[in-house]
Amino acid sequence: MNFRDESLSPALESRLDMNVRLSDLGSEKRKTRFQVIISSPPVLNQLVVEGAGSSLGMDLLADMKIAVNGLHTQSLKDYLATIGISPEAESLTFSCNGQISTQGIEDILDDEFVTFEDQITTGENKTFSVPKTLGVHIDLSDIVLSTDGLANLVLKHITIDANMPDPDTIDFSKIELSEGRAHAWRKANNVLSIAGLQLVGRPKPGNVSGEESQTVSDSRIISENTNSVHENTSTFKWSTDNLSLLDLQFILHDESVSPKTN
Numbered sequence: 024m025n026f027r028d029e030s031l032s033p034a035l036e037s038r039l040d041m042n043v044r045l046s047d048l049g050s051e052k053r054k055t056r057f058q059v060i061i062s063s064p065p066v067l068n069q070l071v072v073e074g075a076g077s078s079l080g081m082d083l084l085a086d087m088k089i090a091v092n093g094l095h096t097q098s099l100k101d102y103l104a105t106i107g108i109s110p111e112a113e114s115l116t117f118s119c120n121g122q123i124s125t126q127g128i129e130d131i132l133d134d135e136f137v138t139f140e141d142q143i144t145t146g147e148n149k150t151f152s153v154p155k156t157l158g159v160h161i162d163l164s165d166i167v168l169s170t171d172g173l174a175n176l177v178l179k180h181i182t183i184d185a186n187m188p189d190p191d192t193i194d195f196s197k198i199e200l201s202e203g204r205a206h207a208w209r210k211a212n213n214v215l216s217i218a219g220l221q222l223v224g225r226p227k228p229g230n231v232s233g234e235e236s237q238t239v240s241d242s243r244i245i246s247e248n249t250n251s252v253h254e255n256t257s258t259f260k261w262s263t264d265n266l267s268l269l270d271l272q273f274i275l276h277d278e279s280v281s282p283k284t285n
Contacts, residue, residue: 026063031101039063068093068114084124091117096219104226112170112219119166127157127187157187166203170219178203195263204272211278 024039042060047053054075061070074087094117096103096110103110161183168176179202186194208216215222277284 035098035101037063037066037098066095066098067091068095082124082126084122086122087120089117089119089121091115103220107223107225109221109223110219111216111221114171115219116169117167120164122160122162124160125158159183159185159187161185168218174206175218176203176205191259193261195261197265197267198263199265199267199269200271201267201269202271204274206274206276209275209277209279213279 026035026037026039028035040062042058044056044058046056048055054077056073056075058073059071062068069090069092071090071092072087074085076083076085076087078084094115095113096115097113100110161181163181164179166176166178166181167174178200180199181201182197182199183195184197186196188194205217210216210221274285
């Protein structure tokens with residue numbers, strides 16, 4: 024698929040290529056193996072997701088490896104500027120291993136969180152409903168995010184358990200991050216930089232360069248018009264019962280002082 028955005032100067036042009044491979048699909052003896060490769064130069068060199076999975080009914084269990092090789096944020100600088108981010112790194116890479124399992128997909132697709140079969144009776148002959156729930160368990164390990172060859176984030180393990188009791192609610196019963204370190208930089212101009220992205224804040228109309236002014240202005244107009252026409256009526260809710268941060272280090276490199284400190 025070819026993409027060209029002529030609202031930018033110079034125009035951004037990219038081509039999205041995707042290859043998908045599946046083997047042993049539907050086999051009762053072997054896990055289904057999959058591989059997805061996506062590239063979109065000059066923005067993305069390659070995204071690779073590969074692994075093996077099995078299913079019981081419509082519930083899924085999959086082990087996978089994820090690798091992002093060469094995400095070039097400089098190509099997206101005009102888009103990032105509208106949300107107050109200025110890229111300084113030439114290339115980002117990311118990798119991790121993961122496992123994901125689900126329960127209750129069929130109930131969600133049928134849009135039946137509560138059915139007649141879910142009615143149970145207590146000893147006092149009182150009947151009440153037990154809601155069907157979509158459950159998701161995610162395990163990620165060996166997570167590494169690097170910019171221009173320098174590891175900015177290293178995390179040994181992330182565990183997430185989430186339940187969806189109804190279409191508008193997600194309950195995170197467990198979120199755990201363990202054994203990791205993250206780096207951040209405070210630049211000489213007091214701007215915070217994380218993962219090769221400077222958090223500069225949204226540009227003011229008088230401070231936008233000629234090439235970026237039209238893009239930012241158009242984006243702001245679209246946003247304002249959208250907000251004026253559509254009110255936010257979302258009833259989405261989320262909650263978490265258990266958040267654990269174990270053996271984590273946050274390292275700040277302060278370049279705004281002399282001598283520089285860590």
